[in-house]
Amino acid sequence: MGNREDLLEGAKRCLYERGYARTTARDIVAASGANLASIGYHYGSKEALLDAAxxxxxxxxxxxxxxxxxxxxxxLAEVWDRILGEFDAHRPLLIAHVEAWAQVERSPELKERFAKFYADQLARGVESSRAKRPRLDAGTARALSAVTGALADGLIVQWLINPDQLPSGQEIAAGLRALADAIDEE
Incomplete structure (x- = not known):
């Protein structure tokens, strides 16, 4: 790996160890083995490097x-249980993600990166949904991907606030089915 990749991997480690808001450029340098000037050379700023990581x-x-x-x-229930089961293992990263959300209003660059990231995730979700359910039209697959992403983000926030009240995969599946039934009754 070169300095650029070392910095990116070091920044990812720092996100897990220190979070988004508490990571300094010196932390990244220590974790990556690169020098301080290489952050500016390769990424422009510590913030841009952390955003990329x-x-x-x-x-x-x-x-x-x-x-x-x-x-x-x-x-569906098993998939959500599996996803929820990953939250603890990735707690520092998920906290860093939420910390970064709070910065988007003050950082046009971060807002733009997140907008691109979510657009890419949405497109990836559409592709996956249509591969698994070929009869889905593009608009429905997009809606499914968007709602699933919003559900995952919301569950992360709920889990950070009160993990004891997080619904199980079975409860999530039941809630989604009830919601679909309520919509069908309209």
């Missing part, structure tokens, strides 16, 4: 979750 790390986690849901025999 956060989006890559969250993207990797999201991709794993998407693969679970796309499996041929994937049961």
């Amino acid at each position: 956060l989006i890559e790390a969250i993207g990797e986690l999201s991709e794993r979750w998407l693969q679970w849901s796309a499996a041929d025999k994937a049961d």
Whole structure:
């Protein structure tokens, strides 16, 4: 790996160890083995490096979750239980993600990165939904992907606030079915 990749991996480690708001440039340098000037050279700023590291790390986690849901025999409740089971293992990263959300109003660059990230995630979800359910039209697949992403983000926030009240995969599946039934009755 070169300095650029070392910095990115070091920044990801810092997100897990120190979080988004508490990571300093010196922390990243210590974790990566690179020098301080290389942050500016390769990324422009510590914030841009942390943003790139956060989006890559969250993207990797999201991709794993998407693969679970796309499996041929994937049961909705089991997939959500599996995703929820990952929250503890990735707690520092999920906290860093929420910390970064709070910065988007003050950082046009971060807002733009998150907008692109969510657009890419949405497109990836549409592709996955249509591969698993070929009869879905593009608009419905987009809606499914958007709602699933919003549900995951909301569950992360609920879990951070009170993990004891987090619904199980079975409860999530039941709630989604009840919601679909209520919509069908309209």
